[in-house]
Amino acid sequence: MFLAIKEIMHNKARYLLVIVTFVLISYLVFFLTGLATGLARNNRTAIDALPGNYVLMSKYANKNLLSSVLTKDQYTDAAKKGTSLLGQMTVVAENPTTNKKMNSNIFGINLDGRLRPKVTSGRLPAKNSEVLADDSVTYYGVKQGDRITLNGSTQKYRIVGLTHDRRFATVPVFYTSLATYRQIKFGQKQIANVSAVVSPKKLKNLPKNTEQVTKAALITNIPGYTAQTMTFMLMIGAMIGITLLIIGIFMYILTIQKIGMYGVMRAQGIRTSAIVAALFWQILVLAVVGVGIGIGLLALTALWLPKTIPFYSDPLLLAIITAALIVMSLVGGLFSLRRILHIDPLEAIGGE
């Protein structure tokens, strides 16, 4: 630690470069992670909130909730105690006064049942012309109390309450009664179809042409979800790998420049282990400072970022990535280790 800190303080400009590198890399990785997490959450929070891990849906739907339709015959057996009916529909909501349009979903549910979301403001719908909205609708120019049309309907629906963290396929969810959902989707309330049945327990004896999937499978089959998360994960993984290379090469170059000086230390009888310790302490200090600044910048960015950009910083994930970056840079130090282990005290002679 002594040698590590003294050297950093004496060669501030040189080590500042290393710190700046850490800041840039960590900031980029954190930002990408925030976007990836935000986007993933926007795809799935409404599904995560489903009160059960098993979802019964049409077999032909290819695990895609958007395509699933269950008829009354298909769901009657499953719709017993503990399960919930869910009708999903992708809609465009419009604020008739501003003509602002917004992509969104309807989740038609039994408003007294287990699927009922937690109301964070206002109240649950009491009439078929009332809806409960995810609070992110406010980013798109509608608020509680506003009236909206759905898919160009003449009927206007009033947002009587808000809930939190209920988005599906990246857009907000409106919760309505099943009757409202059926009216909008099939044109009349009497068509008793739903999209899926949610059950906390695995169902036995599946009805004809149905399939039972887990919540996790439902999420990975949200169109685009897996492709998006994989892309981000690849980028983040590549950046973490690049950290190893950049920091490893950086420290290696610095080490090579210091061989003569290390020779002096070895001649003075300072053990190789002390030199190795100095190297890794140095990397650790530089990494912690650099990544710390990166986190600070990320916090500032999060404050300043428009709410419509999907960005979410998950502390646990940030901690894991911080650890990964630091570990990777220490691993990068191994490039130099080989050279340090082979330092000959004679290298002190003929140095500057």
Add this chain to the structure above:
Amino acid sequence: MALVDLKQVTKVYGSGHTAVTALHPTDFTLSPGEFATVIGPSGSGKTTLLTIMGSLQQPTSGQVLINGEDTTNYSEHQRTDLRFNTFGFMLQGSNLIPFLTVKDQLALVDRFNHHKQHDMSMDSLFTMLGITDLARSYPAELSGGERQRVAIARALYNDPPIILADEPTASLDTSRALQVTELLATIAHKMNRGVVMITHDTRLLDTVDTVYEMRDGVLQKLDASGVQKIRAAAV
């Protein structure tokens, strides 16, 4: 008992066609309180002899006894500790760590040596060498002579029984060179250390106890008339 006892030590660099015999079979001893010098032309093998003595490298053949103990088969680790505890080096080239202040150069020794009491405190060493005012300076801020004096302080700080100095006066003017030589003599005579100094400069031999001459890897001890002869030759 001799501090250093070299028995039939040789050194060959490289092998086959490119082999260079830097040191022919050589005997050498150094006692406590003795100030020895090795003079000789460039490339004659002086540094090679000194580095073998100081456990910086191993001889091709022969035995190196330090404090009566045969170090020839020491591991790298043992030789590192031997250097730390037994030798104070002033090498040809750099001796100081560029990012440490003069004070920290010595403080570094303490970090690896927690138990030992020093014969001379850092302050009294600095006073003796006249570098008290330089304690907070970095090596790059010092003149060649100041750097040599700091290197002496560093070499002495761990109380090594043996000081090995490779041309410590090379970058100094005559009066400074004489000062450094006198200092090394004092260290040998008053502090009872063994000191070996390599030099080109035959004017510095007044305070020296033993003079060796190295020629093409052959070491020869000079008697008083031999010393007279080389001094006369230089004038």
